[in-house]
Amino acid sequence: MAIDLRNYDSPEYQELKQIIEEKKQLRDPLIEVLHKAQGIFGFLPSEVQEYVSEHLGVPVNKIYGVVTFYNFFSMKPRGKYVINVCTGTACFVKGAPKLMQNFEELLGIKKGETTPDGMFTLSEVRCVGACSLAPVFVVGEETYGRVTTKDQLKRIVDTIKANAE
Ligand code: FES
Incomplete structure (x- = not known):
């Protein structure tokens, strides 16, 4: 069942609140908190970013900057399985672009997208x-x-x- 992102009393937000309380004392807890938040919600929509902002006392535009900078964070729902194609130098030379293209054709989606059945997200690392x-x-x-x-x-x-079935 989909999580109601506006219900701040939901178990998901309560769990996040507890994590924020625990991590607050760290010197720079933002990335760790966002990781945990993505683990709970599966992605980091604006509602979750605002919640983290308010409870962690970090400006929302800074959070948005971090979320959009690192490609392991996602603002869109991700599939149950994330296929991460390595695009590092060695893999690139050995055919990563073709590998990515084959996945795109096979799954009928582009890099960064999720299949309509919510099963796969195609990404790169x-x-x-x-x-x-x-x-x-x-x-x-x-x-x-x-x-x-x-x-x-x-x-x-x-x-x-x-x-998976
Ligand atoms: S470049 Fe090292 S694993 Fe892909």
Whole structure:
């Protein structure tokens, strides 16, 4: 069920409030709090940013700046699985653009978008430290290397979907 973002009494906001209280004493708690908030809500819409602003005492435009600067933060709902294609140098050289294109065609979405069924978000990351496996993509805890053809990708996507059901 979707979270009511205007209901500040919801369990999600209560959890966030508690986290903010705990982290408030840190020297620069903003990024950590935003990470936790994204973990709770799945994304960081303006309602959540305003809530963090008010409770953490940080101007909302600073929060907006941080959220839009780091691409691991998202203001749009993300899919159940985020496919992160590595676009670091080694992966780029070994075909990351083609890998991204194959995913876009396979899923019918562009980079940064989420499939209509809410299952997959296609995103990019910088080097994940597995350059010898380039080109690499990461889904959750799983790192996939040297998988490039659409058929191979389709099999992986189908397996993830099957396991999700
Ligand atoms: S550049 Fe992709 S894992 Fe290092």
